[in-house]
Amino acid sequence: MNQNTNKFKSKFCQWAQSNIPNDSMRKFTYSLNQVLNKHIFDSDNRVQIMIRSLADSGNLNFSYISNEVIIAPNKERESLYVGVLMPSWDKGLRDFCKDEYVYDSISWFFHYASQYVARSRIVDVISSLSIIYDRSCDFRGDKMLNFTTPKSAKNKDEFILAFWRETHARFHHEYRARERNLVSLVNKINALDPFIHRIFFNYLHAYKLYEGHFDEEAITSLDKTVDVIQQYARERMNINGTNNQREITLNAFGMDEREKYLLSRLYDIRNFFGGHPSISKWWDFSEMFEGDIKDFFDVIRRLLYKVVLHENENRKVEKNPSSWSQWFEENAMLLWESVWFEKIHKQIR
Template structure:
């Protein structure tokens, strides 16, 4: 989707509300300013998130890719995943003198930031499912967030602590990570159903696991038909 199409959809979704129609021109011009000036300025800033993956006690894995990295923590007995995303989650309060416009920009880019984080994290749990046949979830009980370059030391320490040795299955995991793109809605759905199937199977719900696997296959056929 190009920017003009995105802007049209973004604005049209809001313009249906009668009480804010007068604010639409300002919202459009502010969006233009954000895309033309603010986002390029923020290119030199990143947000770094660390969280633990559930059901990963037995996974001695590691990877070190440009925007996604993980390592097994012997201390915490789980896999920790580090993810880089654009620094979009904050700093929008004064983007406009109109609080409504600022709030719309703030909400959109906050969720866009979370979408990018989760996309990379879903890539990882999808690759784990395909490589190890395990259902994991990135929504564990640990979450740390750092703004770069202000917290470069935490980011560098995490990255430098990732082992460089890889076994055969770890190489396979990284190969899947090169191929999987969960930002594609079809891929996202397929992974959801496949991981759900593994989870149900692990819990002994075989019939439900088969149904979830069938749903994954259905989405594959839908994707083939539409492309």
């Protein structure tokens, strides 16, 4: 068990001490050890496949097949579907967790961890669709298929067949420039990295709000997008500023003077209207800043692409691992901080 996994184990045990009964706690450490030392590695012998329809994706006629992701519309083009391969960490845990409280805690964590992988792969797709096609899709569509199969050389064929049975899709691979850009972006975005995931979560949320005419809230989410990019710059690029983190981050990504002005203006508007209840012109926000909001989306799209390229060339979190057990060992704490309740319980009453 490596250092990262040991830290994860310690954190999970500390959390359990405060959240499950003492009688169950005695069994928790043993069960978690069994899961980490055996179950995670055994899971490499199985592949989990998830196929979901995307909400608000009608009439998108694009198809793509890789080893990890399949994208295509159903036969009627009512929805675009995305299929992903994901680890099966959440399956078979009952064999290692006989106590109900222990099972409840450990199985929920690994459910969220597996879900994080699946969502990350879909976020790669819907983020690319937003940037290239200007479409705001959501992975919480109305149809989902999920199943597990033994790992074998036939998995890709099983994946394609399952996708076809669910969608009756007609795959085509004659790409024009726009489709080639979309494929390139899907392959570059890596939402398994929580910084990238959070950046695109806030950007996609801003886009949805803007479509719904919630302009003030869209501004707040756009500024959050830039804020996470500043965190990325601090953690991944060693760029630290006391009072000028935004400015030095934008300089590092080569943004020009007009772009930096727009993103400073975004920050000011967010502070005046979104950070606190505004003290004037609260009814007139959309009328006053309609033109600005479109400019903000344009400049943030350019910034997003620069961040994606930087992550792509300086990758810390593997996008397409050959072994999910090894990936888990390297990223157990990443999952703990991203999907579990520890920080929420500490900071929210």
